[in-house]
Amino acid sequence: MGNKRYEIVEGGGITTPKGFKAGGLHCGLKKTDRHDLGVIVCDVPATAAAVYTTNLFQAAPLQVTREALGVDGILRAVIVNSGNANACTGAQGDADAQAMQANAAEALGVSKNQVAVASTGVIGELLKMDRVNSGIEKLPAKLRADIQGSDDFCQAILTTDLVKKVSCVSLTANGRQITIAGAAKGSGMIHPNMATMLGFVTTDALIGAPLLQEVLREVTNVSFNMITVDGDTSTNDMLVAMASGLAENDELTRSHPDFEAFVDGLRHVCEELAKAIARDGEGATKLIETTVIGANSDDAAQAIAKTIIGSSLVKSAVFGADANWGRIIAAIGRAGQPVNVGTVDIRLGDIVVLEQSRPIPFDEEIALEYLKGDTVGINVNLNMGNGQATAWGCDLTYDYVRINAAYRT
Structure with missing residues (x-):
């Protein structure tokens, strides 16, 4: 326990x-x-x-x-x-x-x-x-x-x-x-x-x-x-x-x-x-867990975490095992919450891809193998305050479109 x-x-x-x-x-x-x-x-x-x-x-x-x-x-x-x-x-x-x-x-x-x-x-x-x-x-x-x-x-x-x-x-x-x-x-x-x-x-x-x-x-x-x-x-x-x-x-x-x-x-x-x-999202192959810390408030962290997890571009990148952190930071920036654009850290699991809003070189092959797993963690530190939150979602797949294109039939 x-x-x-x-x-x-x-x-x-x-x-x-x-x-x-x-x-x-x-x-x-x-x-x-x-x-x-x-x-x-x-x-x-x-x-x-x-x-x-x-x-x-x-x-x-x-x-x-x-x-x-x-x-x-x-x-x-x-x-x-x-x-x-x-x-x-x-x-x-x-x-x-x-x-x-x-x-x-x-x-x-x-x-x-x-x-x-x-x-x-x-x-x-x-x-x-x-x-x-x-x-x-x-x-x-x-x-x-x-x-x-x-x-x-x-x-x-x-x-x-x-x-x-x-x-x-x-x-x-x-x-x-x-x-x-x-x-x-x-x-x-x-x-x-x-x-x-x-x-x-x-x-x-x-x-x-x-x-x-x-x-x-x-x-x-x-x-x-x-x-x-x-x-x-x-x-x-x-x-x-x-x-x-x-x-x-x-x-x-x-x-x-x-x-x-x-x-x-x-x-x-x-x-x-x-x-x-x-x-178990329709057609999903992966669970995505997004944790945001260092926000001005828990409410701000919640809004940012849900914006990331709800981004079709982020979800598609995870489905394709593409370590495209640019889609993550774009979602952070449009969440409508205070963000210091110079202090953002992003990790994919334990892989650091952004530090103080600057790209960090990482091994693409290691990232690819991580993103192929059935659970993907996106970890964001805004380095602004004590607010934190975790949100959950799934990848966006071809099967999602297939299932919903024929839902009534």
């Missing part, structure tokens, strides 16, 4: 925290036989929080979830479909999202106001509600409290993703073991200004809804908000957290001696999911 205050739970999933079950099945929204409808259920009323996309065109399920959480900050379940975003679908889309909520509540035996709804997939097409409703009726029989339940749910939320994305940690509070787990989907239309395309966090910690909301937003800002795949912010981005309280710790507050350990654990879960999304 080192100085970490949590332990990674190998093989853990969203059903690992006490009180949670999950499941998934194929109801016919996808053309393949992969799961496309999933649910997470808590045995008890769970305190809950969520963050949402800043895209002005927000999908109908987001509105339903906002309203549910606005009642008392309590959830019992989250129902999710993939294959159809139910976005920009007018009054019928609104009615369909509300029907998903009501029908799931009835099938699970919980209050309608305690069910969140999420959808992902193609924008502008109406849900095939006969298939959704048939699937909802079968979901309760698919619920499991073991890792299979988590895996089935994770498969149900995927669209163009190639892999499931899960993270789980444990920590101690008041001598009680607390578990935090997360699952996410996302590989394209990723440039969040809130969360990821879809993310779900479960924990058995005892924590109030208002504080959970604060912490979730704080952690989101340094994890999901620091990834970009293609510069597009989805209509459906949403991150939902549920806390069962069944670990029976003293309620977490900011003055609780183990509060920071909880925050660290939550940050790790969200950061691992964010990196998994970046690594």
